[in-house]
Amino acid sequence: MDFSYTETQDMLRDTLARFLADTYDFETRKKMLLRPEGRDPGVWKALATELGILGAPFAEEHGGLGGGALENMIMMEELGKVIAIEPYLQTVVIGGGALKRAPAAMADAVIPEIIAGNAVIAFAYAEPQGRYDLANLRTTAKADGGGYVLSGHKAVVYAAPWATHLLVTARTGGSQREREGAELFLIDATLPGIVRRDYPTVDGFQASEIYFENVAIPGDAHIPGGIGLIELLADEATVAICGEACGVSRKLHEGTLDYIKQRKQFGQPIGKFQVLQHRMADMFVEVEQIASMALMGTLKLDLAADERKAAVSLAKAKVARSINFVGQNAIQTHGGIGITVELAIGHYFKRGTMIENQFGSADFHLGRFEDLTLAA
Amino acid sequence: MHLDFSPEDLAFQQEVRAFIAENYPVELRGKQDEGDELSKEDFLSWHKVLAKKGWVAPAWPVEYGGTGWSATQRYIWSEETARADCIRLMPFGLSMVGPVIYTFGTPEQKAKYLPRILSGEDWWCQGYSEPGSGSDLASLRTKAVRDGDHYVVNGQKTWTTMAQHADWGFFLVRTDPDAKQQEGISFLLIDMKTPGITVRPIITLGGEHEVNEVWLEDVRVPVENRVYEENKGWTCAKFLLAHERTGIAGVAASKRGVEKVKSIARAEMDGDKPLISNAFFKRKIAELEMDLTALEFTELRSLAGESAGKGPGPESSLLKIKGSEIQQRLTELTLEAVGHYGAPYFRGFGEGDNEHPIGPDYAHRAAPTYFNTRKTTIYGGSNEIQRNIIAKMVLGL
Numbered sequence: 001m002d003f004s005y006t007e008t009q010d011m012l013r014d015t016l017a018r019f020l021a022d023t024y025d026f027e028t029r030k031k032m033l034l035r036p037e038g039r040d041p042g043v044w045k046a047l048a049t050e051l052g053i054l055g056a057p058f059a060e061e062h063g064g065l066g067g068g069a070l071e072n073m074i075m076m077e078e079l080g081k082v083i084a085i086e087p088y089l090q091t092v093v094i095g096g097g098a099l100k101r102a103p104a105a106m107a108d109a110v111i112p113e114i115i116a117g118n119a120v121i122a123f124a125y126a127e128p129q130g131r132y133d134l135a136n137l138r139t140t141a142k143a144d145g146g147g148y149v150l151s152g153h154k155a156v157v158y159a160a161p162w163a164t165h166l167l168v169t170a171r172t173g174g175s176q177r178e179r180e181g182a183e184l185f186l187i188d189a190t191l192p193g194i195v196r197r198d199y200p201t202v203d204g205f206q207a208s209e210i211y212f213e214n215v216a217i218p219g220d221a222h223i224p225g226g227i228g229l230i231e232l233l234a235d236e237a238t239v240a241i242c243g244e245a246c247g248v249s250r251k252l253h254e255g256t257l258d259y260i261k262q263r264k265q266f267g268q269p270i271g272k273f274q275v276l277q278h279r280m281a282d283m284f285v286e287v288e289q290i291a292s293m294a295l296m297g298t299l300k301l302d303l304a305a306d307e308r309k310a311a312v313s314l315a316k317a318k319v320a321r322s323i324n325f326v327g328q329n330a331i332q333t334h335g336g337i338g339i340t341v342e343l344a345i346g347h348y349f350k351r352g353t354m355i356e357n358q359f360g361s362a363d364f365h366l367g368r369f370e371d372l373t374l375a376a
Numbered sequence: 377m378h379l380d381f382s383p384e385d386l387a388f389q390q391e392v393r394a395f396i397a398e399n400y401p402v403e404l405r406g407k408q409d410e411g412d413e414l415s416k417e418d419f420l421s422w423h424k425v426l427a428k429k430g431w432v433a434p435a436w437p438v439e440y441g442g443t444g445w446s447a448t449q450r451y452i453w454s455e456e457t458a459r460a461d462c463i464r465l466m467p468f469g470l471s472m473v474g475p476v477i478y479t480f481g482t483p484e485q486k487a488k489y490l491p492r493i494l495s496g497e498d499w500w501c502q503g504y505s506e507p508g509s510g511s512d513l514a515s516l517r518t519k520a521v522r523d524g525d526h527y528v529v530n531g532q533k534t535w536t537t538m539a540q541h542a543d544w545g546f547f548l549v550r551t552d553p554d555a556k557q558q559e560g561i562s563f564l565l566i567d568m569k570t571p572g573i574t575v576r577p578i579i580t581l582g583g584e585h586e587v588n589e590v591w592l593e594d595v596r597v598p599v600e601n602r603v604y605e606e607n608k609g610w611t612c613a614k615f616l617l618a619h620e621r622t623g624i625a626g627v628a629a630s631k632r633g634v635e636k637v638k639s640i641a642r643a644e645m646d647g648d649k650p651l652i653s654n655a656f657f658k659r660k661i662a663e664l665e666m667d668l669t670a671l672e673f674t675e676l677r678s679l680a681g682e683s684a685g686k687g688p689g690p691e692s693s694l695l696k697i698k699g700s701e702i703q704q705r706l707t708e709l710t711l712e713a714v715g716h717y718g719a720p721y722f723r724g725f726g727e728g729d730n731e732h733p734i735g736p737d738y739a740h741r742a743a744p745t746y747f748n749t750r751k752t753t754i755y756g757g758s759n760e761i762q763r764n765i766i767a768k769m770v771l772g773l
Contacts, residue, residue, distance in 0.1 A: 001379055001448040003680030009377075070377055257771055277767035284766055285694050292673035299379045314666045366662045373665075374658050376642060376650045 008065070009074060012056055016078045019051055024082040026344040029204075032085065038206040039085055039162065047086065048117025054092055055115035058100070062111040069236065073243035073298045080247025083344075083351045085204045087120050087159035093240045095121030097233050098167055098184060102223045106186065110165065122163035122189070123237070124154035124210050125230070132360040134169065134230050135179045139212065141170035146219040148172070148185070150193075150212040160208035161198040163189045168212075169230055182227040187217045203351040228305065235312040238359040239297035242319045246294045248352045249287045249323050252330040255345045256280065259334055276333060283329055286322035293318045310372045313365035319355070320362040327352040385448050392456045399425050400462060408461065411722065411740040413584065416499065416541040423465055423496040432494055433470050440478045440486065441494045447679050458628030466538065468500035469493035473546045475619050476563070476612045480604040489544075489565070501539040501568070503547035503590060504613070506532060511761050513548070514557040514610065518592060520549035520564060527551070527564065527602070529572075529595040535755070539575045539588040542568045547592075552607050563609035565601040572596075580751070582744030583721070617757055618692055624756055625699035627672045633706040634665055640713045640738050651713060664705055671698045690769035693762035700752035700759060707746040714739035718746075 005013075023043060032040045048054045056071040058064025065071070072093050079088055091114055099107045099114075113119035130136035139152025150170055160166065166189045174181025193215035196208040223229065257280060260271035270276055297315030300308055327349040331338040334345055341347070356362070381389065401421040407414060426432040434450050436442030445453065474493045477485055492498040509516040518531025529549055539545065545566050552560030566573070572595040577585045604612050638661060641652035651657055675695055711718045717735030722744075733740060753759045767773040 001381065001385070001451065001676075002377055003676060004684065005377060257773075261773070271773045274764075274767075277771075277773045278760070278763040280771055280773065281693075281763035281766035284770060285697060288674055288691070288694055289667075289670040289698075292670050292677055295377075295677065296669060296673040299377065311669075314669050317662075318666050318670050366659060366666070369665070370658050370662050374638070374652055374661060376653045 005070075005074075009067070009070060012053060012065075012067075012071060013074045013078060015051055016047075016053060016075060017081070019046070020078060020082045020084065024084055026347070029083065029085070029347075033200075033204055037162065038200060041162075043084075044086055044120070045117045047088075048115065054088075054117060057092060057096060058111055058115060062107065063115050064111070069239065069298045069301050072236075072240050073294060076240045076243035077247040077294070080244035080351075081251050083204065083248065083251075083348055085206075087122070087162060089237060089240055089244070090123050090159040090163075091119065091121045094123045094233055094237050095119075095165065095167055095186075097236050098186060098223055098229070101225055101229055101232075102186065103220070106220065106223070110186070113164075119164050120159060120162045121165045121167055121186070122157050122160040122208075123167045123233075124157045124160065125167075125169045125234070126155045126157070128153060128155045130155075132364045133177065134234055135182045135227050136177050137169060137171045137182055138176060139168070139170040141168075141172050141183060141185060141217070141222075143172065144216065148217050148219070148222070150185070150187075150215040150217055152212050154210040154212070156201075156207050157210050158201065158205050158207045160189070160196060160210060161206045165189055166194070166210070170212075179227045182230060184223045184225060184230055184233075185217060185221045186223060187215075187221045191215050191217065201354070203354040204347065231305070231309065234359055235308060236301060238312050238316050239294060239301060241355050241358055242290070242294035242297055242315050245319045245323045245352065245355045246287075246291045248348050248355065249290050249326045252323075252326050252345065252348045252352060253280070253283050253287050255343075255348070256283070256330045256333050259345075263335075279329055279333065283326050286325050290319050290322045290326075293322075306372050310369050313360075313369040313372075316360060317362040317365040317369070320357070320365070323352045324356055381448065381452070385452060388449055389452050389456065392453060393460075395429065395431075396456060396460045396462060399429070400460065401425065404463065408463065409737070411737070414463065419463065419466055419541075420496050420499075422463055426465070427495050432465070432496075433474065435471070436474065437478065440474075440490050447682075451676070451679070454628040455631075458632040461632060464629065466499070468502050468538070468542075468546075469498065471619060472502060472616050473500050473544075473565070476546070476603060476616050479615060480563075480612050482600075484600070485565075485603060498543045499538070499541045501536050501542035501545045501590075503533040503536060503545045503566070505535045507534050511758050513613070514561065516548055516550060516561065518547070518549050519553065520551050520562060520597070522551075522599070523596075525599050526596045527562075527599060529564070529566070529592045529597055531592050533590040533592070534578070534587075536575070536588045536590045537586055539568070539590055540577065540585065542575075544568060545590070546603075548609055548613055551609075555607060558610040560607050561609040561613070562606050563603045563612040564597050565603060566592075566595065566597050570595050570597070581747035584744070584748060586748075618690075624752075625671060625675050625695040626703055627668065627675055627699070630668055630699070630702050630706060631672075633703075633710075634661070634668060636738070637661060637664075637706060637709050637713060640710065643736070643738075644713055644715060657709075657713070660705075660709055664702065664709065667698065667705075668702055671695065671702060674698070690765050693757075693765045693770075696756060697753075697759050697762050700756075703752045704749050707742075707749040710738075711742045711746040714742045718743045 055064035057067045060066045099111050141148040141150050166187050168185045171181050172183045193213045195211040198208045201207050260276055261269055263270050293315040297312050300311035331349055404418050404421055434443045434445050438444040477489050506516050520527035520529045545568055547564045547566050548561050549564055550560050551562040572593040574591040576589045578587045642650050644651040646654045717739035720734040722733050722740040
């Protein structure tokens with residue numbers, strides 16, 4: 001057992017933190033959101049070329065830095081501290097995660113493109129009727145000659161408007177909620193028959209509803225692994241956003257702490273009032289537990305599937321509850337100014353709130369944990 | 377960063393398991409199973425086994441009798457002792473005054489007291505709280521007046537846990553009534569057999585005699601029994617409280633507690649299904665495991681910080697708050713799980729009594745333990761005080 005970061009990991013964190021401090025202040029971020037594409041693609045390119053850190057979790061043979069889930073956690077935490085709208089989760093964590101388990105030809109072709117900052121991947125897994133059940137799929141991939149034909153509707157696909165590739169879950173057989181038959185495909189985002197309806201999300205990203213209208217895809221777009229692989233990728237994504245939640249919640253707490261030290265009422269800084277001091281202490285306790293659970297989930301990703309799922313679900317359930325508490329109390333403690341768009345705090349609150357249910361709510365994950373461990 | 381045990385750690389785990397299996401006192405196991413109140417000899421029986429093995433004070437520096445275990449080995453130790461349901465050793469000597477003595481004491485004090493703490497020869501108690509000084513500990517009024525090479529101590533302490541068994545007590549006393557509250561306090565070691573000391577029991581809600589009032593009337597204490605400088609006792613007191621807080625999380629014991637609740641919930645029926653299949657009850661267990669896991673990893677992060685040279689700091693208040701809340705929730709769930717049989721008042725077996733007690737074995741201590749465990753959010757600095765500490769020391773408010 002060892003709880004220390006390597007020097008390389010510390011360096012990764014410092015490099016990214018310094019870069020984001022210079023490029024991602026609140027005002028700059030606001031301007032990014034107002035651009036037609038809803039982001040500044042130069043930032044992503046800089047992460048790839050200037051900093052060379054998009055390869056952090058990839059093997060050296062692909063040009064990566066040889067890291068893994070911990071590196072992703074570190075990156076996500078730092079990105080969370082500036083509520084970055086970069087597609088790191090979708091492209092590197094999820095897309096990269098799929099590619100690491102993909103046939104060599106696909107991995108060799110696409111991973112270097114991610115590391116170079118050329119490829120952006122969006123994860124088209126959710127469907128309007130499916131809620132958090134990854135196997136609840138109406139989208140079909142019907143075998144057709146050497147390839148497949150994709151048909152269906154994917155919901156709220158974060159980063160899809162920016163994507164060069166789509167990582168799609170679709171059914172090659174079986175009924176709507178059956179585990180058997182759920183499969184994963186990585187396809188070119190510009191194939192004929194892919195129709196997108198793009199929109200901004202409440203937390204500053206861009207997303208799409210995607211309609212596959214008999215899209216012909218090649219046979220080698222298939223990444224074997226079925227529902228087991230899809231669940232693994234979702235679990236990796238889940239702990240990654242727990243890491244992001246850690247960054248987001250630290251800033252929610254820090255911003256509120258600064259505020260109550262300078263905001264005066266009744267002739268004194270409101271931070272002098274014990275009722276607010278205890279609230280800040282409780283928020284601190286929740287933030288630390290978010291950090292602990294992000295780490296716990298990350299360190300347990302390697303376990304056998306059921307143990308991994310149980311651990312990830314506990315992590316996400318706790319993070320969802322805790323960031324809800326931290327976010328709501330950050331706004332309440334700011335008072336009226338907290339519910340305006342003027343201060344950064346509200347924007348952290350919005351991202352934190354979306355994290356609560358992304359990849360499954362607290363209730364969903366507690367239910368999954370119970371099914372796995374609390375049988376009669 | 378990883379959670380794996382090295383081959384050496386795994387071997388150590390086997391060694392610990394085998395040692396406990398072979399050496400844990402049989403009579404003690406029996407009394408625990410029956411839910412009997414434990415005597416001084418019961419508490420000491422396990423202590424002495426460990427003392428003989430050299431494993432009684434893993435956290436102490438090796439030069440004073442510690443084991444020199446790595447953080448991982450200490451983790452394994454606490455996991456294994458909890459898994460085997462070993463009783464918790466009395467903390468007053470091992471976790472409280474011992475560290476104060478080896479940190480602040482004179483060479484003579486170290487030589488005199490530390491070996492006897494390790495061996496179990498001296499049973500210690502803690503003279504901190506007073507009737508008028510609970511959360512506001514620094515307002516304490518028990519006074520010690522210098523008379524030649526003695527202090528003469530007068531006053532009253534309360535909530536003195538296990539003082540009825542104690543050979544020695546460590547006491548906070550006021551040596552300078554004119555100084556600012558925290559600056560006039562000294563830390564004295566007092567032989568509990570000294571004339572003028574009276575110990576009176578206080579019976580708590582579970583029916584136990586755990587805590588006491590201690591009256592001190594013209595108690596003469598040699599000056600050489602003062603630890604650290606005169607009027608600097610608050611430094612020792614704060615150090616001790618921070619130490620007390622880290623162990624207080626009780627993660628391993630609570631993990632064991634969760635397993636016990638689960639087994640009760642599998643045995644108790646709710647309609648035609650075991651209680652554990654009740655969605656509401658099941659959710660409470662899941663939430664408890666969730667919070668316990670968060671606490672466990674928070675403690676592991678904190679231990680890693682400690683072994684990287686950061687001592688237990690004010691963030692240990694976090695461990696105290698969450699640890700104590702979880703302990704309480706466990707007892708609450710247990711009491712809920714046992715249903716009707718939480719009510720019968722079970723006093724344990726009298727000598728020669730062979731009547732079977734009422735209700736299932738696991739129900740006997742459910743209510744008393746629930747009542748007793750209300751103490752955890754009050755002692756060691758109430759959880760409200762812990763929030764004050766976080767606000768002041770961590771958040772700078």
